[in-house]
Amino acid sequence: MGIVVTRVMDMLRNKQLAAVTIDGVRFIPERFFNENGELNKFVPGVLSLLSDGGYTVEETMDYLFTADDSLPGRPVDALHGHLAREVMRRAQAMALI
Secondary structure, three states, X not given: OOOOHHHHHHHHHOOOOOOEEEXXXXXXOHHXXXXXXXXXXXXXXXXXXXXXXXXXXXXXXXXXXXXXXXXXXXXXXXXXOOOHHXXXXXXXXXXXX
């Protein structure tokens, strides 16, 4: 990511980044990054919206990585294209429910 590990830990703690734990090791999904290896600008926002709405990391990952025919595709993939704002709008609406 090109930033110090303490910044990554802060982003995880502040729900601006999410990781999955496998065998005690935390992994940040590659799909959260663009083709240049930089964090996609919409990821922190959608993660914060869902977290503020009471979604757990597991629920957030399920939402982002489950195909949605109305997008079409997975929300995490839509964050990399013209549907990113639609994913943000949906996350905001989900947080209000």
